[in-house]
Amino acid sequence: MRTLHRSVVVKRELSRKAKLSIYRSIFVPTLTYGHELWVMTERTRSRVQAAEMSFLRRVAGLSLRDRVRSSAIREELGVEPLLLRVERSQMRWHGHLVRMPPGRLPGEVLRVCPSGRRPPGKTQDTLERLCLSTGLGTPGDPSG
Template sequence: MYRSVVVKKELSRKAKLSIYQSIYDPTFTYGHELWVMTKRVRSQIQAAEMSFHGRVAGRSLRDRVRSSVTREELGVEPLLLHIERGQLRWLGHLFQMPPGHLPGEVFRACPTGKRPRGRPRTRWRDYVSRLAWERLGVPLEELEEVSGEREVWASLLRLLPPRPSSG
């Protein structure tokens, strides 16, 4: 699909971007609410996204144009921002789940037992706690109180600023 859409000169830029938003983006980010975003995963996502956008804009890597410039020219928001919004939205749903619903119970559970050797993997709860602190400046405990007010929570997610870009 990638080559058949992006490379075609007959399709307008607007058509290519609408195909990106309706097919490529949802397929690529399926299940993103529960991803733990490491630096490596972030880099891979940004590379795949900018590969598509660069081709739509008619650029190659040799042109050495910053990603932010390409995004601004095409009028699209960063995919990482979309993913982070989705993760925080899911966090709000988890906070509001009544007792007895499995996802909420798993989120609140404290597992016991022995962990395997080596550095512990980052848990989703720890990741999303750090994400909320870095992006919103609010600790997880306070977010739980705010998530009860839907309008406030939705406006908080809408106002989520893009990360300072490094490229």
């Protein structure tokens, strides 16, 4: 990512439109590879948002010292928050899992009920919180 910063974002010869095109076609897919399966803890959310805003600030020609809000930068550049996109995609993947017919491994993994104790705060807790906050019910429950 540093190479991308040095070779593209800080170049004054490239237009803002070209930099945003690179953001959408290279930076976002690289940063969010495999995001459907991420556990979105606060630390993960913070890191994704920091990387995203670092790139967008450079594209806008700003630094942290300019003290411009992230929302203002996104609005100026016409970019939606990356975390929103990640959450939407995770919910889409969850919908696929819930609708999978019995016998498909990913769906079975979602519906499995392990016996015994497990460490607190794993994926299921986070997924339940996300589903409940969006009004979709509990994960794995087809009536949802």
